Amino acid sequence: MDDGLYESGLFAAEAQEKAEEHLTANAPLAVRMRPRALDEVVGQQHLLGPGAPLRRLVEGAAPASVLLYGPPGTGKTTLATLVSLATGRRFVALSALNAGVKEVREVIGEAKRRLGRTAESTVLFIDEVHRFSRTQQDALLGAVEDRTVLLVAATTENPFFSVVSPLLSRSLVLQLKSLTDEDIRTVVRRAVTEERGLGGALTLAADAEDHLVRLAAGDARRSLTALEAAADAAASTGATEISLATVEATVDKAAVRYDRQGDQHYDVTSAFIKSIRGSDVDAALHYLARMIEAGEDPRFIARRLVVHASEDIGMADPTALQVAVAASQAVQLIGMPEGRLALAQATIHLATAPKSGAVNFAISAAQADVRKGATGPVPPHLRDGHYAGAAKLGNAKGYLYPHDVAEGVLTQQYPPDDLIGVDYYEPVDRGAERVLADRVPKLRRMIRGDQS
Numbered sequence: 001m002d003d004g005l006y007e008s009g010l011f012a013a014e015a016q017e018k019a020e021e022h023l024t025a026n027a028p029l030a031v032r033m034r035p036r037a038l039d040e041v042v043g044q045q046h047l048l049g050p051g052a053p054l055r056r057l058v059e060g061a062a063p064a065s066v067l068l069y070g071p072p073g074t075g076k077t078t079l080a081t082l083v084s085l086a087t088g089r090r091f092v093a094l095s096a097l098n099a100g101v102k103e104v105r106e107v108i109g110e111a112k113r114r115l116g117r118t119a120e121s122t123v124l125f126i127d128e129v130h131r132f133s134r135t136q137q138d139a140l141l142g143a144v145e146d147r148t149v150l151l152v153a154a155t156t157e158n159p160f161f162s163v164v165s166p167l168l169s170r171s172l173v174l175q176l177k178s179l180t181d182e183d184i185r186t187v188v189r190r191a192v193t194e195e196r197g198l199g200g201a202l203t204l205a206a207d208a209e210d211h212l213v214r215l216a217a218g219d220a221r222r223s224l225t226a227l228e229a230a231a232d233a234a235a236s237t238g239a240t241e242i243s244l245a246t247v248e249a250t251v252d253k254a255a256v257r258y259d260r261q262g263d264q265h266y267d268v269t270s271a272f273i274k275s276i277r278g279s280d281v282d283a284a285l286h287y288l289a290r291m292i293e294a295g296e297d298p299r300f301i302a303r304r305l306v307v308h309a310s311e312d313i314g315m316a317d318p319t320a321l322q323v324a325v326a327a328s329q330a331v332q333l334i335g336m337p338e339g340r341l342a343l344a345q346a347t348i349h350l351a352t353a354p355k356s357g358a359v360n361f362a363i364s365a366a367q368a369d370v371r372k373g374a375t376g377p378v379p380p381h382l383r384d385g386h387y388a389g390a391a392k393l394g395n396a397k398g399y400l401y402p403h404d405v406a407e408g409v410l411t412q413q414y415p416p417d418d419l420i421g422v423d424y425y426e427p428v429d430r431g432a433e434r435v436l437a438d439r440v441p442k443l444r445r446m447i448r449g450d451q452s
Contacts, residue, residue: 029228030221032196033187034078041075041082042220043183047174054174058082065144065151067129067159067168070176073219076154079176080125083152090114090122096131101139108143115148122149129153130162137164144170178218185213187220188227202231207244214295215251217336226251268294273304277312281351288347298339302328305346313350314359316431323349354431362425369419376416411449421448 035041038048038058047054057064058079066083068076081091092107111122124143126132143149144167151171155162159173179187191197192204204212208230216223227242229250234242272287291301302324309324327346331339385396400412413420423444427436444450 028225029191029197029231030224033191033194033224035075035082036085038082041078042186043179044075044079044176047176053172054079057172065149065171066153067163067171067173068152068154068176069159069173070156071178071218072156073216073221073223074176074179075220076176077125077127080123080152080154083123083150089150090120091125092122093125093127096126096128096136099126101136104136104139108140108148111143111149121147124149124151126151126153128155130155130157130159134164137167141166141170179216179220180218181213184216184218184220184223185209188212188223191224191227198227198231202234202239203241205241205243208242208247211244211247215247217295269304272301273308273312276308276347276351277355279351279355281348284347284351285344288343292336292340292343298331298336298343299328301343302331302346305343305350308350311360312355312357313353314356314433315436316356316358316428316433317353318432320350320353354433356428356430356433358425358427358433365424369422374416374419376418378416379413381412382414407446409443409446411447414447 038055041048044054046052049055054066057066068079070076077093080093083089085091090111092111094103094107107122107124111124114120114122124140126140129137140149140151144151153163153171159168188204188209192202193200204227212223212226212230215226226247230242230247233250234240234246239246268287268290272284272291275283275287288301292298305324306321306328309320313320324346327342330342334342380394381396381398381400383393383395385391385399391397400410402408402410402412404410415422425440427433427440429437
């Protein structure tokens with residue numbers, strides 16, 4: 001008898017509402033904290049500001065299919081849901097991991113029927129769209145073209161490489177950015193205090209919050225998953241606060257004491273460079289790992305490697321600079337965590353390379369003389385002789401062209417008068433510079449006409 005009461009009318013609606021409340025209450029924290037309105041979305045202001053394309057779409061203006069491209073945990077699924085809710089459309093979600101052409105066509109068929117019967121349009125959200133084959137993507141084209149469905153597709157890979165051109169041309173491509181540390185902090189604090197989150201039942205220690213922010217690496221879902229695990233662990237012991245120790249224990253990752261704006265930043269960076277300079281490859285890798293695990297900007301690490309390649313290795317291993325620059329470019333191209341491999345390779349190369357400070361000492365000595373005023377006139381035969389009147393001034397007269405002699409080197413004055421005979425570059429007798437240690441003095445004797 002009771003079962004029959006819930007089959008229709010008010011009772012059915014109440015039963016459904018209770019069932020949804022039960023499901024929501026038991027859903028993961030990351031699901032419960034998913035923004036329900038556009039103003040709750042954290043980050044992505046370049047897409048959600050006044051008049052921005054995604055805001056206009058969510059608010060129902062200028063409907064268009066979109067490809068949301070960005071890292072995990074930046075709100076792609078959330079934004080797709082908001083497009084549906086805010087515009088009153090039916091929402092259907094498919095994952096490219098387990099859906100095929102059959103499922104896509106079924107959704108499109110139902111969307112056509114609803115459009116014909118009730119004029120209700122359908123938002124089709126496809127997660128991981130880059131995993132769809134070309135055939136599966138082509139199956140979407142007609143429905144997207146005539147707006148049978150409003151496609152919102154999400155991908156973590158560059159759509160210009162992973163999505164077919166016809167689908168790209170019919171869609172707006174919007175790139176989402178990784179959330180900032182402050183964005184993640186806002187998400188975590190909201191989850192601790194709001195009723196649909198932890199409801200203030202527990203507090204979160206400041207250092208534990210910092211660790212969660214670092215763990216997230218711009219991924220809101222990751223921060224909430226870690227927070228939920230830590231909250232469950234704290235509650236099981238009767239604690240009223242989520243401590244750093246609890247977070248470390250539950251996520252199996254120790255907090256690295258490292259402040260990107262404080263002493264640890266400078267101390268660890270200094271130790272990193274000095275370990276490379278001292279050729280201790282293992283210590284260098286340790287400090288590199290500490291920086292990576294603490295969330296240091298990989299571009300900063302790459303810049304330090306580029307500087308070090310010239311400052312402490314230089315011509316002792318000319319390939320060191322090439323490796324460091326390649327690592328820097330690789331980090332910018334592929335990002336993290338894969339970028340750690342390029343950083344590690346460059347660190348190993350530089351730490352094990354022969355060392356020389358000759359490049360640094362040479363340019364420093366030359367700059368010191370310039371600062372002291374040793375900047376005499378350029379010798380007349382070296383001056384530019386290409387403009388009208390140069391010859392009348394005596395410019396370029398008497399210049400000797402080195403390629404006219406077999407050796408490619410001849411006696412000629414190159415520095416200003418008051419710097420004749422001054423040596424800046426002193427090669428060391430290590431690595432590839434050993435050859436230069438023998439060659440440079442010979443070149444100087446030839447250029448200066450020293451017959452000794």
